[in-house]
Amino acid sequence: MLHEDVKQTTPRVKTSKKYTHCIHGQLCITKKYTMEERNNNQDDTMEINNDGDNVDESCDIEEEDSDYDDDQWYDLNNDTLKRLKQNDAPTITNLCIDLQDGGCFFNSIDWKEDGGCISNNTHLERLHINYRGRSYEQKYILGEEGENLPTRQQLQDFFSCIYQNRSIKNLSIVSICINDEFGSGLIEGLGGHPSLKTLGIGPGILGSIGCIAIGKVLAHPKSKLMVADLPNNHIDDEGLDVLCDALLGNSTMKKLSLCCNKNITSVGWRSLANVIHDSNCKLVNLDLRSCGLNDDGANILGTSLRDSPVKALDLRYNEPISSAGWQAFLNQLVHTSMKSLNINSNKIDDAGLVELANIGTVKFLNMYRSRSATPPGWRSFFNSLRIRGTQLKKLDISWNNIGNEGIQAVGSLISNMASLKTLDLSRMMYLNNNITSQGWVSFFNTLQGSSLNLVQLNLGNNSIDDQGIQLLVRFVSSMTSLKYLDLDDNQLVTPSGWWRALSGYLQSPNFRLERLDLDENNINDDTVIALTNTLSQNKTLKYLSLDDCADEDDNLSITERSWGAVSTLLCNKTSIMDTYNSNHTLQDIGCDPTDDLSSLLELNKNKDKAEVTRQKILHTHFSTNETSKLQEFLDMELQMMPAAIAWIVRPLPIGCEGTQVSELSLLYNLTRRLPDLFDSSAQKKPGEAKKKRYL
Helix, strand or coil: CCCCCCCCCCCCCCCCCEEEEEECCCEEEEEECCHHHHHHCCCCCCECCCCHHHCCCCCCCCCCCCCCCCCCCEECCHHHHHHHHHCCCCCCCEEEEECCCCCCHHHHCCHHHHCHHHHCCCCCCEEEEECCCCCHHHCEECCCCCCCCCCHHHHHHHHHHHHHCCCCCEEEEECEEECCHHHHHHHHCCCCCCCCCEEEECCEEECHHHHHHHHHHHHCCCCCCCEEECCCCCCEHHHHHHHHHHHCCCCCCCEEECCCCCECCHHHHHHHHHHHHCCCCCCCEEECCCCCCCHHHHHHHHHHHCCCCCCEEECCCCCCCCHHHHHHHHHHHCCCCCCEEECCCCCCCHHHHHHHCCCCCCCEEECCCCCCCCHHHHHHHHHHHHHHCCCCCEEECCCCCCHHHHHHHHHHHHCCCCCCCEEECCCHHHCCCCCCHHHHHHHHHHHCCCCCCCCEEECCCCCCCHHHHHHHHHHHCCCCCCCEEECCCCCCCCHHHHHHHHHHHHCCCCCCCCEEECCCCCCCHHHHHHHHCCCCCCCCCCEEECCCCECCCCCECCCHHHHHHHHHHHCCCCCHHHHHCCCCCCCECCCCCCHHHHHHHHHCCCCCHHHHHHHHHHHHHCCCCCCHHHHHHHCCCHHHHHHHHHHHHCCCCCCCCCCCCCCHHHHHHHHHHCHHHHCCCCCCCCCCCCCCCCC
C-alpha cells in the first residue's frame, strides 16, 4: 500500500518511471518499478552505489543513485572470451560472470588452460561474479558440490586468474554464501592484490569463517583496498567485531558499507566506534542504511563521530531511531566536519530540523520522506540556513509535507545559492494540503533572475499548472549547466501548455539538457510533433521520456502520428541532405516504440556521429538495387572519387553500437557505372582529367 498520507484520489499508479540500480554497487541494470514497489522496497539491497574510484579523503562527492549509466557491461560468452584471450578489446573493462548451474558457460571453460583471458588481461577493471540460479532463501555456497555446479578445481583455477591479474580495481561477489573453509580460502587469497581497491561481497551470507577471511584481506600489509562493501550478509556482533579488529590500524580504507545487516546491536556498534576513534583510521564514508539502529546505537555512533575523519554518512531507513534520538544524534554532528548526510525516511521532527540547521559543513543533504516535520518547521529550517549561510551542492527534500510556506522559504534560500547543483522537489502531490499550483507559481517567481545554475532539477509528481510551467521554463532558460530535468506526472499542465513552454526552451542557446522526463503527462500528438520540430539540430538531448502519456480519462493520447514524427526527426528520408541534417543524438524515448524507431535510437548510441550519419544515408538511400541516386556519386570530380569510395566501404569500428547496412550493393552498382575507374588495365592518356559518364 502507498503511505497512508497519500491522497486517495492519487492518479494512476505509476508504472513507467525507470530506476537504475547497482548490483553490489557496480553492475547497472534498469528495472521498471511501480510507485508502490518503489516505496515499499526500502530495504532493497540492490539500491547501492559504491564505486571506490570516486572516494577520496575530502569526500567532496555527491552521494546519489544515477538514473542511468553509460558504462557497458559484458557477459562472459564465446565472443567476449575470444576477445579477452586476445587482450585486444579495450572496450571490455566491465565483465559479468555467472556461476549459475544448468549448462552455464562458466563450467565449459578450462580455467587452467584458458585462464590467461583474465590473468593476463590489462584492460579489465571491474569484475562482477554472481549466481542467479536460486532464490534468496537458498543461496549458493561458494564451493558447494553437486550436479551442474562449478567444481572446486574450476573455482580454484578461476580465482588464481584473479589473483594474478594486475588491472582489476573492483571485484564484486553477489548472491553467494561464504561460510566454509573452502570459500573463505578463495576470499583470503585476495589479500595483498596489487590493483584491487574495492571488494564487495553480498547480498549473501557471511558466517564467522567468511568474516575472518575478509578480515585477513583488509588487514593484509600490502592491501590497497579503499572500499569494503558488505550489504545484507547477516553480519552480527561477532562478525562485525572480527572485521573491526582487522580495520584497527588500517590506513587505506576510505569507505565501509554495512547496509541491511540488521543483526548488529549496541555491542557491535561499540566495536565500530573503536575503529573510528583509532588514530590511524582514514574512513571518510560510512554506509549504515537499514541496519536497525536504535537510539542507543545512534548515540554510540554520534559520540564516535566527534573529531573523526568521517565526512559522509548514510543512515537511511533506520526507523527504530525515535524523534528524540534523532534530535540528540544531530546535536552531536554539530561537532563534526560532515559534508554528506543521507537521512531520508526517518522520524526527524521540527525540533530535529533545528539541530540539523546548526551543522554548517553539510554540502550534500538527502531528507526524502521525512514525514514527522511540519510546514512551519520546514520554513524555520530553510530560513535558518539562509541566515546562517550554506554551501549546499545537493538538496533532496522530495515527498515531504513542506506546504506553500515551506516552498516559499526554499525559494528565498536558494535564489542566490550559486553552489547548488542538484535540487529534488518531486512527489509533493502525494501528500494532503501540500504545495498548491499557486504555491509553485510563487516559488518560480521568487527564482526569476536568480544566480542558480543547476545540473539536475527534479520536479516530477507535483501540482504545477500552465502558468507554473511557463515560469519554470523562463527560470531554467538562463541555466547553462542544466543536464537533467524531470517534469513527469504534472497532470495540471495542458497539452498546449507543454508545447508553448518547451518549444522555445528546446531551441534556447543555453539549452544543454541530456535528459528530459515527461512521462505520465497530458501530452498528445500535437505536443510531440511541436517538440520534435525543434530538435532536428539538437546535439545534447539523449533521453526524451514520453512513456504512459494519457488524457484525464486515462486514454493514451500519443499515437502513431507522434512516432512517425520522432522517426522523421531521427532520419528524414526526403533527401540525402535531409538525412544528413537529422537528429543523431536522441537515444531513448522512455517506452517501447516500433522496430524501425528502436533501430534508429539504438544506432544513435554510437558515439561516432559521422558513422551514424553514414549508416542512415546508406540504409535510407542506397540499400536497394535502385540506382537513380548514384548520380550524386557520378557527378563528383575524379579526385574526390577515392574519398567517396572509402566512405562507402569503411568498416564499422569494433565496439560501435547500432545496425550496419550492407554497402556491397552500392559499391557493386557504382563499379558497373564506372568500370574504367576500377580497371587497372585501362590506360589513361597523359593529362586526361575527365572521366567518362556511364548513364
